[in-house]
Amino acid sequence: MITDVICEDPRWDDAGLEDLSEIAAAATLTRLALEGDWEVVVMGCDDERISVLNADFREKDKATNVLSWPSEERAAEKAGNPPLPPKGPDPELGDIAISYDTCAREAAESKKKFADHVTHLVVHGILHLLGYDHIDEKDAALMEGLETEILGNLGIADPYTI
Template sequence: MRQIAVPLDVMLEDFDVVIEDDRWNAVDLEDLAHAAAQATLGHLGLDAETAEMTLLACDDTRIAALNEDFRGKARATNVLSWPAEERGAAIPGGDPLPIAPGIDGMLELGDIAMAYETCATEAKAAAKPMNAHVTHLIVHGLLHLLGYDHENDPDAMLMEGLEREILGKMGYDDPYRENGP
């Protein structure tokens, strides 16, 4: 797998990466997050430089508490997202509501959290490089912030198709392709 670096001419000023678990430092999370944001937003015709969002890089204990508080599920998960506003499509498989800049010209997207242990375990089980898996999950979380979902088959097909396209442009393999013969 050959990864193509997305040019980071301008680090996104309003994309905060908060690292609570030092193990994330080995992943170069800030660069991965900015590249994923630029690729995702650019693919959708949005100006990444006007996007406001936060990524919390935490551990399984913290994400399990967040998952219980916000979703009623007392277990760790790989990624959670909290959109700044509801943008879900009106019909299954449809495009989400368009995002409009706020009064300050910025696109308020929301927040994402990722758990190190779960991400590392999944990457190892799938025999994928951690950077590739983490980049996929950031793209996935960003699409959730933009109103995409995978709760039904038409929505999942749309969202997974976008993930494949975005990651493919970044030089990553199809994240949904099964490993093996």
């Protein structure tokens, strides 16, 4: 198992967050050729909980779809691919929180399958754990391209097409 899933909101159990997270993590690590026993903690919560986390850690007092906390800083010093983590004694990549309410709303608004949207957001969160970001246009294009490729490998349509 790559993911350790904690469902604070029971709707995530019914939605299959554990399986979706494992599939997303495996596809992401495979695409990046990260071998070994890596670990990611995924917490499924609701808008109320993620709003508190977003306020505490990002000073944004509102709900969001996914948050991530890398176990260590992995961002590239300049635009482009961040260095991949070396194999070492600590396989922990970090933690992700994902809100059921926001994911369900976004999936409905964009007419996407809920499971596909959740898979996308877990891939997105794991890429953040690995140092990818979307702060500037070049890094955003790189990250979105990876997300699209990883999801395509899973048979999920490009999430950035309208």
